[in-house]
Amino acid sequence: MESQDLRMFKCVAESKSLSRAAEVLGYVQPHISQRIKNLEEELDTKLLIRTNRGVTLTNEGEALFDYAQRILRLMEEAKAEVNPHKFKRSLIIGASQTVSATKVPFLFSFFLKEHRDIEVKIKTDKKHALQEMLSYGEIDGLFLSGTYNEAQFERVYRYAEKMVLISSLYEAREEKDQPTLLINSDANCIYRNRLLAFSKEHHIHKASIMEFDSLEAILQGVRDGLGISVVPASVVNSRGDIKSIQYQELSEDVHIDFVVKKGKQRSQSLKKFIHFLGSL
Secondary structure, X not given: OOHHHHHHHHHHHHHOOHHHHHHHHOOOHHHHHHHHHHHHHHHXXXXXXXXXXXXXXXXXXXXXXXXXXXXXHHHHHHHHHHOOOOOOEEEEEEEOOOHHHOHHHHHHHHHHHHOOOEEEEEEEOOHHHHHHHHHOOOOOXXXXXXXXXXXXXXXXXXXXXXXXXXXXXXXXXOOOOOOOEEEEOOOOOHHHHHHHHHHHHXXXXXXXXXXXXXXXHHHHHHHOOOOEEEEEHHHHHHOOOHHHEEEEEEEEEEEEEEEEEOOOOOOHHHHXXXXXXXXX
């Protein structure tokens, strides 16, 4: 069993597709299929179930996937330990665009001052997709708000964030008009849901809703007078163009948790990051 075979298998398992794995790895699909077939023959067991929608792992495939993640991670750590001048330890963290806008970069700026031998990557996506990434080992940890699968994930850090209702300072609108609600397209976004709750509390029943895929688009929409939104207070305070936006602080805070997968062996990089968070 070669490390490259494990890398290919891991990529197929994560992407749930032979063709997508081939694109990521830069191979043609028949090559990936043959290497997986060779791996199955070597282990004398079926690892993948092929369907029209892609591939799923068998029970044996799930077991190998778990080992593949650990083996490949240990190989990377071994290279960094033996030759730290050439190889860096890696740390991959997930967060929504809203969460990663200010707080996460702030945390990493201090963390990396103490740990220059660690290479940090941040993956942003919708909450459900990020939880899948953490479950499959594509990321080491995840910053999220709201509920999550507590049987699968463990919270190791939490912080509170103020929420603010924002609108354009120069918005020209008749009092009888209902403001447009500018929300994130992620149905699980806590800021989106807080804005929808605010509209109900203030009897804004006929308001139009406009969805955006990015925080920057929402902020620009507010600046341009398209409507109102709810965002973290730190996002507004960190922008230089705060004069074009008026905001109202909401009464309750939102809690952001940093969670990791339960039972998974933690890399040295993740252990150091958790220790750093605990010292704050």
